[in-house]
Amino acid sequence: MMTRTGGKKAHAGRQRRSRAWSSPVTMPAVALAVVVMMLACSQTMAVKGPSVRGGSPAAMLGATQTGSSETHGAATSVAAALAQALPTTTIHTGTNNCTGIRLDMPGVLLSGVAFSINVTLPPYLEGNQMWPIALPYLLVDVTQNEILDNGTFITMDASQSARIVLQFELDGIVVSGNGGKTLHLIVDQCAPVPVKRNTIPDWASLFPTILCIILAVALRQVLCALLLGTWLGAFFIESYNPLNATLRTVDHYILQTFVSTSHAGIILFTFQLGGLIGLVQKSGGALGLSRVFKRITTTPLRACLASFFLSLMIFFDDYSSILIVGSSLRTVLESLHVPREKFAFLVHSMGPALTSMSPVSSWIAVQLGYITSSFAGSHVSVDAFVMYLESIPYRAFPILMIVFVFLVIVTQRDFGPMLRARPHAQGLLLSDRGAEPLTEPVGGGRGRSYSSASYVPIEPHNPLSPKDSTPLRWFNAAIPFVAVIVLTFVGMYLSGLNTIDHMPASDRPPTTAENIFSNADSMDALIWSSLAGVMISLILVLVQCILNLSESLQAIICGVREVVEPTMILVLAWALGDVINQLQTGRYLSQLIGTGINPIYLPTIVVLVAYLMSYATGTSFGSMGILFPLVIPIVCELTTSDDLRTQTAAAIMGGCVFGNVASPIADNTILSTIATSCDLNAHIKTQTPYVLLVGAVSVLLCTLPVGMGAYPVYVGLPLATLVLLAILLVFGATDNESDSLFDRVVCTRLLGRSSKIRYRSVTALPDPMDEPSDPMPTRRRPWWSSLRFWQREPSSKPRSQGYEAIN
Numbered sequence: 001m002m003t004r005t006g007g008k009k010a011h012a013g014r015q016r017r018s019r020a021w022s023s024p025v026t027m028p029a030v031a032l033a034v035v036v037m038m039l040a041c042s043q044t045m046a047v048k049g050p051s052v053r054g055g056s057p058a059a060m061l062g063a064t065q066t067g068s069s070e071t072h073g074a075a076t077s078v079a080a081a082l083a084q085a086l087p088t089t090t091i092h093t094g095t096n097n098c099t100g101i102r103l104d105m106p107g108v109l110l111s112g113v114a115f116s117i118n119v120t121l122p123p124y125l126e127g128n129q130m131w132p133i134a135l136p137y138l139l140v141d142v143t144q145n146e147i148l149d150n151g152t153f154i155t156m157d158a159s160q161s162a163r164i165v166l167q168f169e170l171d172g173i174v175v176s177g178n179g180g181k182t183l184h185l186i187v188d189q190c191a192p193v194p195v196k197r198n199t200i201p202d203w204a205s206l207f208p209t210i211l212c213i214i215l216a217v218a219l220r221q222v223l224c225a226l227l228l229g230t231w232l233g234a235f236f237i238e239s240y241n242p243l244n245a246t247l248r249t250v251d252h253y254i255l256q257t258f259v260s261t262s263h264a265g266i267i268l269f270t271f272q273l274g275g276l277i278g279l280v281q282k283s284g285g286a287l288g289l290s291r292v293f294k295r296i297t298t299t300p301l302r303a304c305l306a307s308f309f310l311s312l313m314i315f316f317d318d319y320s321s322i323l324i325v326g327s328s329l330r331t332v333l334e335s336l337h338v339p340r341e342k343f344a345f346l347v348h349s350m351g352p353a354l355t356s357m358s359p360v361s362s363w364i365a366v367q368l369g370y371i372t373s374s375f376a377g378s379h380v381s382v383d384a385f386v387m388y389l390e391s392i393p394y395r396a397f398p399i400l401m402i403v404f405v406f407l408v409i410v411t412q413r414d415f416g417p418m419l420r421a422r423p424h425a426q427g428l429l430l431s432d433r434g435a436e437p438l439t440e441p442v443g444g445g446r447g448r449s450y451s452s453a454s455y456v457p458i459e460p461h462n463p464l465s466p467k468d469s470t471p472l473r474w475f476n477a478a479i480p481f482v483a484v485i486v487l488t489f490v491g492m493y494l495s496g497l498n499t500i501d502h503m504p505a506s507d508r509p510p511t512t513a514e515n516i517f518s519n520a521d522s523m524d525a526l527i528w529s530s531l532a533g534v535m536i537s538l539i540l541v542l543v544q545c546i547l548n549l550s551e552s553l554q555a556i557i558c559g560v561r562e563v564v565e566p567t568m569i570l571v572l573a574w575a576l577g578d579v580i581n582q583l584q585t586g587r588y589l590s591q592l593i594g595t596g597i598n599p600i601y602l603p604t605i606v607v608l609v610a611y612l613m614s615y616a617t618g619t620s621f622g623s624m625g626i627l628f629p630l631v632i633p634i635v636c637e638l639t640t641s642d643d644l645r646t647q648t649a650a651a652i653m654g655g656c657v658f659g660n661v662a663s664p665i666a667d668n669t670i671l672s673t674i675a676t677s678c679d680l681n682a683h684i685k686t687q688t689p690y691v692l693l694v695g696a697v698s699v700l701l702c703t704l705p706v707g708m709g710a711y712p713v714y715v716g717l718p719l720a721t722l723v724l725l726a727i728l729l730v731f732g733a734t735d736n737e738s739d740s741l742f743d744r745v746v747c748t749r750l751l752g753r754s755s756k757i758r759y760r761s762v763t764a765l766p767d768p769m770d771e772p773s774d775p776m777p778t779r780r781r782p783w784w785s786s787l788r789f790w791q792r793e794p795s796s797k798p799r800s801q802g803y804e805a806i807n
Contacts, residue, residue, distance in 0.1 A: 099122070099126075100121070101121055101185070101190065101193050102119075102120040103117055103118070103119060103185060103195050104117070104118040105117045105195065105197070106197075106582050106583070106584050107237040107583070108197065108199070108200055108205070108236050108582060108584070109175050109197045109199040109200075110200060110202040110204075110205055110583075110584050110588055111175065111177060111178055111201055111202055112174065113174070113584060114172045114173060114174050114587070115173055115174075115584060115587065116170060116171040116172070117139075117169070117170040117173060118167065118168070118169050119153075119167070119168045119169070119185065119187075120166060120167050121135075121153075121155075121167075121168075122166075131155045131166075132155070132188065133155055133156045134153070134154060134155075135152060135153040135154075135187055135188045136150075136152050136153075136187075136188055137149075137152070137153055137185065137186060137187045137188070138150045138185070138186040139170060139173065139183065139185050140183065140184045140192075141175055141181060141183055142183070142184055143177070143179075143180065143182055144176065144177060144181075148173050148174070149170055149173055153168050153187070177199060178200060178201060179198070179199055180196065180197075180199070180239060181196065181197050182195070183195050183196075183197070198236065198238075198239040200236055202588045203588075205236075205580075205583040205585040205588050206585060206588070207236075208230070208232045208233040208236075208579060208583065208585075209229065209580065209585060209626065211225075211229050212225045212228070212229030212576065213225070213613065213626060215229070216613075216616075216617045216619075216626070217616045217617060222617060222622030222625070223568060223569060223572060225622070226569065226572035226575070226576050226622070226625060226626075227249075229576050230249050230253055230254070230572065230575045230576045230579050231246065231249045232245075233579030233580065233582065234246075234248045234249045234252075234579060236583065237579070237582055237583070249575070253575040253578050253579060254571065254572070254575045256578065257574040257575055258571070262369075262373075262376075262523060263372075263373070263571075263574060265524070266365045266366075266369040266372075266523065266570070267365075267567055267570075269365045269523065269526045269527050269530055270362070270365040270366070270566070270567050270570075271560045271567075272531055272533075272534055273316075273360075273361075273362060273365065273484075273530045273533075273563070274559045274560045274561075274562055274563035275534055275555075275556035275557070275559045276484070276530060276534045276556075277317050277320060277559050277562070278464055278555045278556055278558045278559015278560070278562065279480075279534065279537045279538065279552060279555045279559060280476065280477045280480060280481070280537055281320065281464045281465075281466070281555075281559070282463075282466060282551070282555035283466065283470070283476045283477075283537070283540070283541045283547060284471060284472040284473065284476065284546070285472075285473060285474065285476030285537075286314060286320060286324050287324060287466060288471075288472035288473045288474040288475075288476060288477065289310070289314065289474040289478065291472055297329070297332050297333075297336070299336065300333075300336045300338050300412075301409070301410075301412060303332055303333045303338055304333070304338065304343075304346060305409055306329065307325055307329050307346050307347065307350075308350065308406060308409055310324075310325050311325050311346075311347065311350035311351065311354060312350075312354065313478075315354050315355060315358040315361060316355070316358060316360060316362065317355060317361060317362045318351035318352040318354075318362070318363075318660070319351070319362075319562075319668075319671065321347070321350060321351040321354070321355065322347050322668060322671045322672050322675055323671060323675045325350075325351075325675075326343070326344075326347045326671075326672065326674075326675025326676045329343075330675070330676055340421075340676050340677060340678040340679075341417075341418060341678055341682050341683055341686040342408075342418060342686075343676050343678070344672045344678040344683045344687070345405075345418065345687045345690065346405055346409070347672055347675060347676060348661060348668060348672035348683070348687065349404075349687075349690075350402065350405060351668060351672075352398075352657050352661060352668050353397075353398035353401040353402050353657055353661065354398070356395070356620070356653065356654070356657045356660075357398055357399070359388070359485070360481065360484045360485050360488060360529075362566070364388065364526075365526070365570075366566060366569075366570050366621055366624070367388060367624070367653055368384040368385060368522070368523070369384075370570075370573065370625065370628040370629075370652075371384040371388060371628070372384045373577050373578075373628070373629070374577060374628040374629050374631075374632035374633070375387075375636070377577060377578070377629065377632075377633065378581075378633045378636040378637075379636075380636050380645075382645075383520070383522060384522060384523075385492070385520075385522025385523070385526070386522070387649060390646050391646050391647075391649050391650035391653060392650070393713045393714070393717070394646065394647050394650035394651070394654070394706070394713055395650045395653060395654030395657075396654060396698035396702035396703050396717070397607070397654045397655060397657060397658055397694065397695055398657045399654075399698075399717060400694050400697060400698045400702070400717070400720055400721070401657075401661065401691075401694050403717075403721050403724065404693075404694050404724050407721075407725055408728065411728050411732065411734075412735070413728045413729065413732030413734055414732055414733070415689075415727075415728070415731045415732040415733070416686075416690075417685045417686045417689065418686040418689070419733060421682070463554070463555070463558040464558050464559065471544075471546065473544075476537070476546070479536060479537075479540065480533045480536050480540070481533065483532060483533050484529045484530060484533040486529075487525075487528065487529035487532050488525050488526060488529040489525075490525075491520075491524065491525030491526075491528045492522055492525040493516055493517070493520070495519075495524055495525055496515070496516035496517055496521075497511070497516055499520065499521070500515065534556065538552055538556075566621055569621050569622055569625060570621070573621075573625025573628070573629070576626070576629060577628065577629030580629045580630060585630060587633065587637060597638075599638040599639040599641070600644070600707050600708050601704075601707065601708075602631075602634070602635055602638065602644070602651075602707070603644070603647040603650070603651040603703055603706075603707040604699060604704045604707055606627065606651040606652055606655065607651045607654070607655040607699055607703050608655075609627065609655075610623060610651065610654075610655025610656045610658065611655055611658045611659075613627065613659070614655070614656045614657070614658050614660065615659045615663045616659075617663075618659055618660075618663040618664075618666040618669075619659065619660075619666065619667075620656035620657055620659055623656040623659060624652055624656050627652045627656070628649075628652055631648060631652060632645075632649065635648045644707070647703075647706070647707055654698075658691070658695055661687075661691050662691040664680070664684045669683070693724070697720050697723055698720060701716055701720040702716040702717060702720055
């Protein structure tokens with residue numbers, strides 16, 4: 001807790017800020033003090049020449065120590081001027097060493113942007129003397145010969161039973177000019193405490209972030225983009241020294257991410273969860289879970305519902321969801337004449353949307369790391385796991401994406417290019433892709449895109465594929481992950497209860513569920529539960545003799561290897577966040593847009609930026625790594641509302657999922673086409689209108705009005721669901737309908753236009769060996785297909801020979 005009295009005078013030409021004084025001080029007195037000090041400085045500079053480090057306040061304002069008497073006289077004049085202007089403040093000009101005074105401030109100063117300095121005093125003065133209750137201080141910019149701040153530290157906190165206060169904050173400090181700066185802090189009779197910093201233009205603090213975004217889009221390599229962005233920030237911090245910037249990037253900014261206890265815990269949890277996923281897949285448990293759903297799929301509706309609920313069961317990893325559901329149910333849906341494009345849409349949309357919100361998944365550690373580091377850099381104390389849970393209802397896009405998938409399945413209606421998709425014959429090979437659907441990626445990563453040079457194609461026999469003789473038992477996947485979920489909440493409950501029990505009786509809150517989980521150490525609970533999940537899965541595998549100990553450990557290692565690249569992205573994102581925090585980019589942006597943007601619109605702006613960035617880069621992890629350290633400091637500066645901060649964090653985590661679902665270069669997109677044997681261009685063409693619709697509805701009906709306070713999120717989500725359902729009912733059509741409701745009512749009756757044009761557009765030829773008695777479902781073109789620049793004639797081929805493939 002900090003207690004300060006005194007005043008502050010900003011440099012000439014800058015806006016003056018008011019400050020609470022311990023005694024009444026008028027503005028004329030402050031102006032008089034500034035005039036006297038400037039006169040003293042000008043006289044001293046005219047006599048003695050350039051300034052030096054150390055010495056009395058007069059020496060710091062431009063004097064060279066040529067003699068102790070001269071220095072003492074100049075110092076006395078400055079002290080007398082201050083004493084005359086501020087009678088309650090006395091600056092002593094002693095030379096006590098006072099070793100141990102620590103100044104914590106940004107690594108770079110921005111010209112014209114206010115910053116803060118945290119001052120920490122040692123417990124005692126020299127000779128074990130107690131600090132005085134009132135400590136006058138003076139902060140001086142030696143380079144510009146300016147007094148930046150002055151006042152009094154109060155070391156006795158009367159509100160806390162006379163507790164000694166040794167930590168203080170100097171806020172609102174502003175410097176001018178560019179280049180190297182030397183600041184001196186004088187506390188009472190102590191010698192000046194010097195600190196050197198480089199000063200850059202305020203707009204230059206955006207360069208690392210801009211470079212990172214440009215390289216991520218141009219190179220499709222988020223790792224390189226994050227690394228070079230971190231290096232550029234270090235280049236500014238190290239006063240434009242490229243060698244020092246390279247060394248500090250590695251030995252400080254990247255290394256410090258491993259030193260942090262919270263970061264180390266997140267990395268450990270990620271590795272343990274990756275090992276659990278690898279062991280579950282190698283034991284055949286994940287594939288066994290999918291076999292349960294095959295027994296109930298006898299109609300297209302049931303088959304689509306089976307894929308939906310199976311995706312809900314495989315919530316722990318988007319890769320596993322896409323590849324397992326796609327590979328295991330592809331033949332089932334094809335036998336029931338479900339188009340591959342529609343199946344790819346179902347599998348692709350469910351994977352990242354559900355996993356991004358699951359409390360036990362391969363994503364949560366990364367998201368917890370972003371939340372922890374970004375809010376810690378903004379000096380805001382939050383529980384990352386509690387904020388993660390509170391942000392789930394505000395993630396409108398992934399929630400509505402899952403809801404829309406369910407509505408498409410239940411209503412059996414489609415519109416746009418998806419309505420023109422045709423079922424493929426069972427067993428037909430792809431015309432432009434000869435790859436077979438697979439189960440798991442090898443060397444893939446959420447940070448890689450399909451077009452990147454490091455992309456490794458999936459091979460049929462990877463280390464995590466179960467053996468042919470492995471029994472596919474569903475409970476080998478269900479039991480470990482249910483245990484992880486249950487033990488996570490049990491561990492948080494016990495951790496929070498233990499924290500409350502060890503609090504002083506005067507500060508102990510009521511033992512309620514909210515207080516228990518708010519005081520819990522979520523990272524410890526996640527580490528405990530993931531370790532327990534690995535042990536339970538290992539015991540199940542060994543007891544059933546599915547794998548021996550060596551094979552089990554190898555599966556765990558392979559699972560850990562799958563999460564190495566996302567972990568490296570996380571580490572570099574932490575390093576970039578530290579650099580952005582040192583550059584005060586958030587303060588500059590908040591100062592730049594603080595008067596022009598209402599904080600209630602910030603979640604909407606963040607969602608739109610996340611849409612564009614994730615679509616351009618094809619990775620949600622990389623986009624979150626860029627946006628979190630950039631946006632969170634801004635929202636922390638603009639508002640103190642916990643709800644608005646939670647909405648902004650949710651906007652980042654929910655908006656970045658857009659790229660995983662919509663981007664053609666996203667790894668999820670490529671895996672979906674391979675797992676379902678769907679053509680890539682056809683998948684992008686049919687899915688994009690659906691994703692754009694959900695993205696627009698989520699912003700217009702949820703993010704924007706909820707952020708403005710028009711209605712709560714629990715009203716916005718049902719309202720958006722009704723709008724999506726209405727769009728499907730009005731503009732969509734089923735296989736048995738010739739036209740949609742919009743065609744029948746608006747086009748045919750009101751406009752007199754008939755849109756009954758028979759479909760002939762397919763993506764692949766059916767098998768000519770199919771029985772003619774099993775006809776393909778007939779679809780109709782929607783009304784807008786007649787608005788093309790050309791008209792196609794009906795096919796003259798007999799139905800028994802299939803349909804003509806039209807590109």
